[in-house]
Amino acid sequence: MTVAKLIDTTLCIGCKACEVACQEWNDQEYTLGTFGGTYQTMPDLAHNFWNLIKFNEMERDGGTSWLMSKYQCMHCAEAGCLAACPAPGAIVARPNGTIDFVQDNCIGCGYCITGCPFDVPRLSPTTKKVYKCSLCSDRTAVGLEPACIKTCPTNCLTFGERDELVRIAEARSTELKADGFPDAGVYNPQGVGGTNVLYVLKHASEPEQYGLPKDPHIPLSVSLWKGPMKWLGTLMFWGTILGTFLHFVIYGPQDPSKHGHPEKEDEPRDRA
Amino acid sequence: MTEPDEIRIPRFDAYERVMHWMAALSFGYATLTGLAIWSPKLYWMGTMLGGGFHIRGTHPWSGVVFAVMIGVMFRRWAAGMGLDADDRVWLTRLHNYATHDHGALPPSGRFNAGQKMLFWSQVATTLALFATGMVLWFPEWMPRSLRLASIALHPLAAIGSITSILVHIYMGTAAVPQSMRAMLRGYVVPEWARFHHPKWYREWRASHRS
Numbered sequence: 001m002t003v004a005k006l007i008d009t010t011l012c013i014g015c016k017a018c019e020v021a022c023q024e025w026n027d028q029e030y031t032l033g034t035f036g037g038t039y040q041t042m043p044d045l046a047h048n049f050w051n052l053i054k055f056n057e058m059e060r061d062g063g064t065s066w067l068m069s070k071y072q073c074m075h076c077a078e079a080g081c082l083a084a085c086p087a088p089g090a091i092v093a094r095p096n097g098t099i100d101f102v103q104d105n106c107i108g109c110g111y112c113i114t115g116c117p118f119d120v121p122r123l124s125p126t127t128k129k130v131y132k133c134s135l136c137s138d139r140t141a142v143g144l145e146p147a148c149i150k151t152c153p154t155n156c157l158t159f160g161e162r163d164e165l166v167r168i169a170e171a172r173s174t175e176l177k178a179d180g181f182p183d184a185g186v187y188n189p190q191g192v193g194g195t196n197v198l199y200v201l202k203h204a205s206e207p208e209q210y211g212l213p214k215d216p217h218i219p220l221s222v223s224l225w226k227g228p229m230k231w232l233g234t235l236m237f238w239g240t241i242l243g244t245f246l247h248f249v250i251y252g253p254q255d256p257s258k259h260g261h262p263e264k265e266d267e268p269r270d271r272a
Numbered sequence: 273m274t275e276p277d278e279i280r281i282p283r284f285d286a287y288e289r290v291m292h293w294m295a296a297l298s299f300g301y302a303t304l305t306g307l308a309i310w311s312p313k314l315y316w317m318g319t320m321l322g323g324g325f326h327i328r329g330t331h332p333w334s335g336v337v338f339a340v341m342i343g344v345m346f347r348r349w350a351a352g353m354g355l356d357a358d359d360r361v362w363l364t365r366l367h368n369y370a371t372h373d374h375g376a377l378p379p380s381g382r383f384n385a386g387q388k389m390l391f392w393s394q395v396a397t398t399l400a401l402f403a404t405g406m407v408l409w410f411p412e413w414m415p416r417s418l419r420l421a422s423i424a425l426h427p428l429a430a431i432g433s434i435t436s437i438l439v440h441i442y443m444g445t446a447a448v449p450q451s452m453r454a455m456l457r458g459y460v461v462p463e464w465a466r467f468h469h470p471k472w473y474r475e476w477r478a479s480h481r482s
Contacts, residue, residue, distance in 0.1 A: 003299060083444070086309045107324035107327070107328040108325060109408070109411075110327050110408075110412065111408075111423065113411055114419040115423075117415075123412055128325075129328075141318050183301055219423075221419075222423060224424045225423050225424050225427060227328075229427055229428065231429075236434075237431075237434065237435065241438060244438065244442035244446075247442075247447070248446050249371055251370070254374075254467075254468075256463050256464065256466075256467035259372045261374075
């Protein structure tokens with residue numbers, strides 16, 4: 001069974017209780033934020049801050065619209081971080097769809113940061129390893145819902161079976177359309193095979209307004225590196241090893257006494 | 273193997289030998305650790321050298337040592353690495369060289385055209401590896417577009433570099449007897465010099481005619 005998290009951004013009141021719950025459950029050190037002229041707690045995600053409620057301001061119909069979004073790992077079906085990771089066992093796709101970082105196996109190369117189309121993983125300057133939302137895999141493994149879901153006071157956040165949540169999200173966007181938001185819809189980008197974090201957006205045709213990429217996918221260079229480049233390298237290395245070995249077997253070493261050329265023997269030998 | 277009274281022609285002085293073997297050792301280390309990061313199937317190479325986390329820290333430094341050594345080589349050798357008219361003909365007769373048909377080859381100087389090509393290909397791949405390597409070393413300070421390009425270009429340059437070094441190792445060990453002694457001990461015998469590098473040999477003879 002694939003599990004998922006549904007974020008109905010239209011119900012978010014920006015209370016940030018989910019941020020606190022995340023920090024508490026995952027035992028994260030609190031870092032003093034910076035004031036950027038908004039109600040956001042932090043300007044960005046951090047290695048010890050995995051869940052940020054973004055207060056996106058959007059100019060629309062002569063007024064300002066506040067678009068809340070929950071910036072966190074999307075737990076993609078086809079995860080760019082996992083595709084880019086060179087360390088076996090450092091990034092794991094769990095059977096329930098969770099993309100989990102196993103810091104014991106992480107080598108700290110940061111390739112996942114580059115591979116992620118949502119710019120989520122963060123390198124810790126102290127441990128030199130990478131961290132992000134684990135979908136509270138230590139809670140879901142024993143049948144509990146993630147900490148952020150547990151604490152959300154408005155039911156903006158729902159956790160459950162993915163197929164069921166997709167149905168709920170579709171129904172909710174239909175409701176929103178009827179309520180005067182014709183652009184309402186579900187954010188479940190197919191470029192990464194769908195995500196296990198789903199959004200209901202009032203302005204679904206403009207996910208960028210929420211800080212979400214319009215068409216995320218695994219980067220081409222990562223696919224090249226993990227695909228054709230492996231074949232090219234294997235061919236070149238083994239081809240050269242085999243080629244030079246066979247050359248030796250067929251022709252042997254260069255030998256001045258055998259491969260010399262009489263017509264150039266005009267050079268006097270020194271010993272003579 | 274060598275008689276005590278044999279004539280020795282100095283080929284590589286101590287400075288050149290040290291710079292070559294510093295480059296070789298750092299290249300070997302960077303290759304093993306790089307291959308470990310390149311493919312999960314070769315990850316055991318990294319495990320043998322201290323584990324993934326350790327080699328992520330050391331691989332860039334071995335690359336820096338290698339790049340510096342290539343820089344030292346460049347200062348020492350670049351002036352003599354230009355292709356002359358004979359070299360250009362030589363390159364068109366690579367098949368004659370490979371099949372030991374040395375009579376068909378124009379004479380080579382201190383370095384033959386193949387060695388010169390190795391030199392310039394190493395200069396080119398090292399520049400590429402160094403530039404992309406710096407980007408991959410400090411991902412948190414680099415723009416994503418550069419990181420994305422480097423993820424593909426770094427291994428591509430490495431494939432070119434490692435392939436040319438595999439040929440180099442074959443040439444320096446099995447294919448051309450006594451060339452290893454030239455790089456380890458620094459000298460060659462006249463017969464070797466006259467056969468492999470006739471123009472260089474003539475220069476030496478002209479300056480040593482007593």
